[in-house]
Amino acid sequence: MHRSNSFVASLSSFIFGSAVAFIHLVPASAQSTSDNVIYLNQAWSQDDRDWYYHFSQGAVVLSYDIFLNLEVADGQELFRSDANSERYGLITQPAGSPYNPDGLPIGISKTVVSMPQWPGEETGEFAGVTCAACHETQLNYKGKHVRIDGGPANTFDMQAYVQALNAAIRATLTDAVKFDRLAAHLGAASPEAKTSLRERFERQAALTYEYATRSIASFWPWGPARIDALSMISNRVTANLPGIPENTSTPIAPVKPPFLWNAPQGLWTQWAAIVQSPLARNLGETMGVYMPMNLRAKTPADGLFESNAAIPELHRVENQLARLAPPSWPEDVFGKIDREKAKSGKALFVEHCAGCHNAWPYRWTEPNKYGKRFVLVGLVPQSYVGTDHTQTEAVRPFAVTGQLSNNLPPELRGKDAVPMAAFKQSIQLAVLERAVAKLKLTPAELLDVNGYREQPQPPAPDRVYKAAPRDGVWATPPFLHNGSVPNLYEMLVPASERSK
Ligand code: HEC
Ligand code: HEC
Structure with missing residues (x-):
């Protein structure tokens, strides 16, 4: 034709x-937090949105306290900081909604496991991933940020994010000074408390290690939006x-x-x-x-x-x-x-x-x-x-x-x-x-x-x-x-x- x-x-x-x-994708670094966010009328209330951004779909990535205090692999910046989240194209969000007390980026959630479902299942509070990590868009245009609820996460580079998380975890487990900073933030001062923190952390680290080195390891990088x-x-x-x-x-x-x-x-x-x-x-x-x-x-x-x-x-x-x-x-x-x-x-x-x-x-x-x-x-x-x-x-x-x-x-x-x-x-x-x-x-x-x-x-x-x-x-x-x-x-x- x-x-x-x-x-x-x-x-x-x-x-x-x-x-x-014609809208082009803007590099993640040009995104900004909630300043100037424009919501379109997609028939959702603000509460619908806030819940969708952070509800738990049952995913367990890492203990919540460790995730909040984890540093990036090659520095002391927090892994969950806005700047680091934006590096991988997540849409950042200030604290404020009842579903997101700690101001985590859209799509990162808190999962509470109170009862083990099988002998040995770990209980506690965990950082998790939810739908909106992959199904939410922000279009950035001339300093304005238009939120598209349920749109494709077209700046999120999931593969790079998981690999960076794995690197941050490995670095913290192998660098004693880095580990001690984490332990101090979590109030683990005694040798026993530090040992028990290390055991918990190592056990959970295996999950992300499996993803980073097998499940999502490909010959060439996926890049954002894929x-x-x-x-x-x-x-x-x-x-x-x-x-x-x-x-x-x-x-x-x-x-x-x-x-x-x-x-x-x-x-x-x-x-x-x-x-x-x-x-x-x-x-x-x-x-x-x-x-x-x-x-x-x-x-x-x-x-x-x-x-x-x-x-x-x-x-x-x-x-x-x-x-x-x-x-x-x-x-x-x-x-x-x-x-x-x-x-x-x-x-x-x-x-x-x-x-x-x-x-x-x-x-x-x-x-x-x-x-x-x-x-x-x-x-x-x-x-x-x-x-x-x-x-x-x-x-x-x-x-x-x-x-x-x-x-x-x-x-x-x-x-x-x-x-x-x-x-x-x-x-x-x-x-x-x-x-x-x-x-x-x-x-x-x-x-x-x-x-x-x-x-x-x-x-x-x-x-x-x-x-x-x-x-x-x-x-x-x-x-x-x-x-x-x-x-x-x-x-x-x-x-x-x-x-x-
Ligand atoms: C890690 C990223 C990720 C997460 C988290 C995620 N999805 Fe998806 N979703 C995808 C991808 C990628 C596809 C397309 C897969 C394919 O067809 O190969 C998809 C497909 C879909 C589709 C099909 C849409 C269509 O038009 O065919 C629906 C509906 C959907 N997801 C809903 C959800 C819901 C609801 C959640 C949370 C409970 C969720 N997704 C969590 C990445 C994700
Ligand atoms: C013969 C059936 C057929 C016709 C006719 C057709 N499309 Fe499609 N279109 C498809 C299919 C199948 C896909 C998905 C293909 C894929 O993703 O590999 C698609 C994908 C698309 C997409 C991308 C969707 C997305 O979410 O990324 C757009 C936009 C689109 N079509 C627009 C059009 C327009 C405009 C026309 C008319 C000029 C048209 N299509 C005619 C079958 C058709």
Whole structure:
């Protein structure tokens, strides 16, 4: 298709609101704290936001007191300081909300484990990671900071952040002076107190060491805005936690975290359209992101498949996301919309795009057996879209079952090696079912937590990328699943004319 300049200008007026302003990512160092933050009306209250930024999804990274006082590897600056957090593209946030007493950056949370879920699970207060670390945007433009709730974390370099955390931890454990400063901050003065601090710290350090050196270690850096979430889940569930390093897959397929508005209503989610149930998706994500799980015990009676699953919180966040509106272009910040061009852009969108990208008021599925309808999403073969195919090939095809072999479902039980996908799914399902069983939900509550999706889920389509509604896409650079296109203008020109 030939794309004339007026085609691009009109379409961009419709999608962006403006043909002239193209938002570029601003280096993290140019971000500033809460000064001049502009919130758009996305139908969330300030309390909704504050909770979303910091609620605990059950993740346990490091004891909270250690995290608060940990220094960076090569200096005395605090690891959690605004300057260091911004270095890795986290959005900083002052203390003040009830969910963030210590002014941690958006997406860093406090997880309290008061009761061990299995013999030996560590209790206490921990720093954790939550949805907003990866699913929140700040667009920085001429000194103004426009917050996009539920947008992709397009400055966050998760891989570099975890590796820097690992370096900070190693440096503190090996440099006696650095360790003593930490101990002094935590009031550990006696030799006994210092020894017990060191033991606790060393035990927890192993977690981040595993991530930094295996789970997220790739041949080339992911860079900001790109995370190989699916390999992280696979590695943690099949390799790190059960202690079967042979199952590690190099995470070579980092993707942009998608924006989250309208996702709960969509028939399929994830770039490759692989999940329907919100519980399976959200709990699966936490399995990849520091949620404690017991995959070492011999049998379920000893606590195998126990976890720190935070299902009520995951349910709450899903419901809250279901009422998150796409952001509208703020004309007072980015400039006036040319209404004439926007009108012709809308017609062009209907003609050229809406066949795949379902547009308001959307085409919906027929009601399912619970009477619920979902927004249809386009499922386009990867070979037709022409973007890279690593997503479907990132994890290794077979898994060693190790000591889990006797606790797998009948079709996999007793085998030394099984297909990776089946192995991973069976562990995830066992963890999910055990966590759900403890809640003693009524059938109606269970349906609700599953987003009224029919179980078992229908098989996912093979090797496709999803074309979902893109309302609010103007606010979500960079573009495509792999984040390879820097701005919307370049999305609308032929691939050969894009920056590499
Ligand atoms: C470590 C980063 C990270 C965290 C934390 C995280 N996500 Fe994601 N999320 C991703 C990435 C990356 C993808 C895309 C994965 C893919 O499709 O390959 C994704 C996909 C999704 C999708 C699919 C969206 C769509 O349009 O297909 C939803 C919904 C979602 N996440 C919700 C959540 C929720 C809710 C939480 C917290 C409970 C959460 N995520 C935590 C990185 C993260
Ligand atoms: C044949 C189906 C199809 C048509 C027609 C189509 N798209 Fe897409 N579009 C897709 C798919 C599939 C993706 C995701 C591909 C990927 O990420 O690898 C996508 C991705 C995008 C993205 C990036 C989304 C993001 O969140 O990063 C934008 C923007 C976009 N399309 C806009 C358009 C516009 C504007 C048109 C009309 C000129 C259009 N598309 C026509 C299938 C289509």
